[in-house]
Amino acid sequence: MTVTTPELELETDRLFRALLHVDCEPGRRWDLAACRRIAPLTLEINRLKREKNAVILTHSYVEPEIIYGVGDFKGDSYHLSLMARDAQARVIVFAGVVFMAETAKILSPHATVVVPDRQSGCSLADSITGRQLQELKALYPEAAVVCYINSTAEVKAESDVCVTSGNVYDIIARLPQRQILFVPDRLMAENVRSELHRRGVDKEIISSDGTCIVHDQFTVADIVAARARFPGLKVVAHPECPPEVAAAADFVGSTGAMMKYVKTTAAPYFLMLTECGLVGRLQVETPEKHFIGGCRLCPYMKLNSLEKIRDALTHPRPDQIVTLDEDLRRRAARSIERMFELTPQG
Numbered sequence: 132m133t134v135t136t137p138e139l140e141l142e143t144d145r146l147f148r149a150l151l152h153v154d155c156e157p158g159r160r161w162d163l164a165a166c167r168r169i170a171p172l173t174l175e176i177n178r179l180k181r182e183k184n185a186v187i188l189t190h191s192y193v194e195p196e197i198i199y200g201v202g203d204f205k206g207d208s209y210h211l212s213l214m215a216r217d218a219q220a221r222v223i224v225f226a227g228v229v230f231m232a233e234t235a236k237i238l239s240p241h242a243t244v245v246v247p248d249r250q251s252g253c254s255l256a257d258s259i260t261g262r263q264l265q266e267l268k269a270l271y272p273e274a275a276v277v278c279y280i281n282s283t284a285e286v287k288a289e290s291d292v293c294v295t296s297g298n299v300y301d302i303i304a305r306l307p308q309r310q311i312l313f314v315p316d317r318l319m320a321e322n323v324r325s326e327l328h329r330r331g332v333d334k335e336i337i338s339s340d341g342t343c344i345v346h347d348q349f350t351v352a353d354i355v356a357a358r359a360r361f362p363g364l365k366v367v368a369h370p371e372c373p374p375e376v377a378a379a380a381d382f383v384g385s386t387g388a389m390m391k392y393v394k395t396t397a398a399p400y401f402l403m404l405t406e407c408g409l410v411g412r413l414q415v416e417t418p419e420k421h422f423i424g425g426c427r428l429c430p431y432m433k434l435n436s437l438e439k440i441r442d443a444l445t446h447p448r449p450d451q452i453v454t455l456d457e458d459l460r461r462r463a464a465r466s467i468e469r470m471f472e473l474t475p476q477g
């Protein structure tokens with residue numbers, strides 16, 4: 132592709148304005164030189180998108196140059212899948228991890244869904260197979276089977292209803308069954324147990340043994356040390372964190388709820404107990420707020436890169452294309468549709 136100097140300068144300027152509050156590498160902000168380096172690639176990707184009627188969905192945990200350089204939509208896996216369904220694109224590139232791209236394929240079966248890197252798994256989603264869930268279901272035949280959206284299509288297909296970290300409490304509370312088999316997140320199950328107890332909802336929650344390798348590492352000691360150094364600090368945690376960490380935080384919520392909390396809360400400092408990508412988004416969208424270190428990187432999310440996105444758009448390899456058996460896709464779609472039905476509106 133031939134790129135003229137004015138085009139490059141315009142793109143460099145666009146990138147710089149989008150990224151100037153974000154770290155390019157630890158301790159170093161994006162500057163004009165760094166933006167100029169990636170500008171040819173973002174121009175090429177944005178051109179390929181138009182040619183191929185493609186959209187790029189970017190999870191909040193991928194690198195900011197992907198989110199703000201080439202992304203059409205940004206957010207958590209649930210909202211991105213809805214955006215994919217509604218965008219009616221011919222090609223969907225999901226810059227996130229494989230289970231998210233599967234969810235997009237479940238909801239947009241006619242689109243070609245591609246992932247930049249097939250190795251972008253997830254410790255939670257990959258902790259249980261459809262077969263293992265069938266075996267668990269046999270042990271608890273009376274239980275409603277609830278899967279967190281961070282699960283494979285196989286696991287969704289075996290579940291009665293899918294949930295997100297935003298609607299999990301309300302949906303479980305609405306289910307008629309008292310016994311709930313919740314997969315795959317053991318720590319979120321513990322947090323759900325506590326929250327439902329606090330709400331006076333009587334449920335027995337049985338869980339499988341998965342954890343998120345990012346969120347399961349936070350400790351109460353991290354919070355105590357940070358509060359001692361930064362008076363007035365607000366600690367914001369995701370419900371994939373251990374329950375004792377959630378209990379010690381000022382706020383616990385989904386990615387979207389965490390962002391809303393930060394945007395609407397006056398505090399001198401915030402400690403975000405989640406993946407660092409969310410801090411990058413907050414640095415862009417709330418440059419006046421101060422975030423102290425402490426977030427952690429998800430190695431799977433960081434497998435995404437501009438180069439891999441370009442390649443997946445140009446000539447996707449078979450391993451980059453998400454395919455699902457149609458019967459499995461339909462069964463998985465039912466658990467997601469049930470979530471829509473049970474999600475309180477408004």
Ligand code: SF4
Binds near residue numbers: 253256431
């Ligand atoms: S942050 Fe955790 S839940 Fe999200 S993709 Fe990475 S391992 Fe999976």
